[in-house]
Amino acid sequence: MSTKVESNKRIKEESIYDAAYNLFTTKGINNTAISDIVKSAGIGKGTFYLYFKNKYDVLDRIILRKSSEVLCQAIEKTKSKSFDKFEDQVLYFIDYIIEYFKEERLMLKLIHKNLSWGVLKKASSDYDEVHEIYKMFESGYANTSLSRDDIEKTLFLIIDLTGSILYSSIILREPDEIDKMKPILFDTISKII
Amino acid sequence: MSTKVESNKRIKEESIYDAAYNLFTTKGINNTAISDIVKSAGIGKGTFYLYFKNKYDVLDRIILRKSSEVLCQAIEKTKSKSFDKFEDQVLYFIDYIIEYFKEERLMLKLIHKNLSWGVLKKASSDYDEVHEIYKMFESGYANTSLSRDDIEKTLFLIIDLTGSILYSSIILREPDEIDKMKPILFDTISKII
Amino acid sequence: MSTKVESNKRIKEESIYDAAYNLFTTKGINNTAISDIVKSAGIGKGTFYLYFKNKYDVLDRIILRKSSEVLCQAIEKTKSKSFDKFEDQVLYFIDYIIEYFKEERLMLKLIHKNLSWGVLKKASSDYDEVHEIYKMFESGYANTSLSRDDIEKTLFLIIDLTGSILYSSIILREPDEIDKMKPILFDTISKII
Amino acid sequence: MSTKVESNKRIKEESIYDAAYNLFTTKGINNTAISDIVKSAGIGKGTFYLYFKNKYDVLDRIILRKSSEVLCQAIEKTKSKSFDKFEDQVLYFIDYIIEYFKEERLMLKLIHKNLSWGVLKKASSDYDEVHEIYKMFESGYANTSLSRDDIEKTLFLIIDLTGSILYSSIILREPDEIDKMKPILFDTISKII
């Protein structure tokens, strides 16, 4: 297959992702039909099925892409700074994620509470940087007796908790807005570490 | 309106709840049609719309009912015991919820990650016992300087975290099965308190 | 039957007429359900069927009532004035109708092009004043050789034409607005007479 | 798009028009379901919505087509003859329309009183022959001082009046059958001209 065809395929796929993302976030998943997606993507209906199995296939892959993107950005930024304590490093990392979603409410709504370390591990083949998150944690716990497993579980728990609180506070405004929840969330994470 | 008519209406509504719950948990929400629900409930199709706006209206109310039920049971059981420390009381409360959902995977799947203190507060008018949960926390923090708000946020955070971890571990088996996650979850909650 | 019951029935019937008229004119006939009407009328659903056969039964009777009302008002007003020529009298009569519907666009929309002498004749038992219209014409043609039948046909034709032009110009704004159509309509009626 | 596909689309659209026309005229519009139309047209239900928005969309377009057709036939026939006077020409034109609808009662019932010059003007892009009607009138009034606008209004008025009288006399038999109304209608039109 020629490179041109290859890149053309990539363009088509991207246009489906973009169109679907915009429709899912604005109209909701249940109210978005495949015909809406292809219309918005400017492709034929049949073409959709050459790239995706169905609507939920696109959705799953979008969530994976988007949440990976956020975490990768967060880890990259965190790595570029230096911190006195591991705790500060983790809080910076979490803060980045929080600030990101404060700007991207629609994306958060789509990801719902699926921002999870577990989801990302599956995608780790595509997004190598995801591993970096784990490495950060491993270094942080280097001098402790915690097992690899326990470290990973702690990481999982922190990300899950963050995702859950983000959704509640930013989307549902429960129990309070995100800026009011931040101190208690940070406090909790500090305690966990 | 006569009491007979009133009670008849209640029976109809209940039969819809039951039928919908069974279908949602076994076939999934997207695969359950309203015609399935009414067939299973043994009522006419139009009757459904007398009580609910649509499928998602039933779903929302079911989640509310079911999660309230679980938390109410948990608090009732907890209140019936005596504990040396507040921490033990909270862990018993949480443990009850965990054990409950270990048996009720389908319900957990339906509630997804919507087990939340915030969702329940809205229903508190219907389920007075929900208030008891808050009272338990208030007594536990009686001698501290924590404000009402902070207590409630902590409660919120613990329930949200529990719900999130429950779903991940029991439904997705990520990052590990629930019994392996329990110690770290309990440890975390202890630290939070 | 006691008078009180009688008047109560009349009130119910009137409330149905009013509710239906308002809904028909604002939402359209096809978009108005009987349940809308009874809700708006503040009566029970079953009650509707004690007074009317169905939606179109109400509609027919409303059109009859309303168009009779307009024509009766017009003839009454015309009779209260004196005119030099029969022609002036007829034009005044028609002008009254035109001015009336300029203010009552919604009613005109409902009556559509059913403003007709034929429709009214059927209702003449209920609205004696309708006969007055014919009498006016009969006097106007007193000294001519026109037969009763021809007079009635002319009357019919003038009212039909007026109704048709009113609807076109006021509702559809075709071929021009009503004030631009008036001169040519008056001119035509003068010629007819 | 290939010509074959294009022509196939045209066939589909035509089959919907035909099926809908037959059902509307025989069963009535309110008693005709879209499922009836597609069954009769021999197409899939979804196909209907590819071509029309809903039942009333078909109806509107049918009225336009059919009334255009009649007027076009009338003008064509009129043009093929020669007349001494403009008046005779117009009366021949109107007579053709009358005789047409005497044979086609069902179509008249469908068109109701919507036979109107205004309706046709909108469709004039599709049916160029409609312009011919106006031209006939323009020539007829060539030597008078009437403005373009006044000519068009007169034309409008005559067609509207004819349509209205046709419906009343043929469908409602009010105030008399069409053959009895013809003389007075012709007389009126002569006066108008």
Added chain:
DNA sequence: TATGAATGAGAATTCATTCAT
């Protein structure tokens, strides 16, 4: 590869009508 017209099963929803109270 890409298309998009066609499909028809099936989903949601409405609503006139009944009838027990």
Added chain:
DNA sequence: GATGAATGAATTCTCATTCAT
């Protein structure tokens, strides 16, 4: 007489999927 809960047939409309071009 009056009511309004219940009905379920009827209707509208959607939409994933196919397949000839």
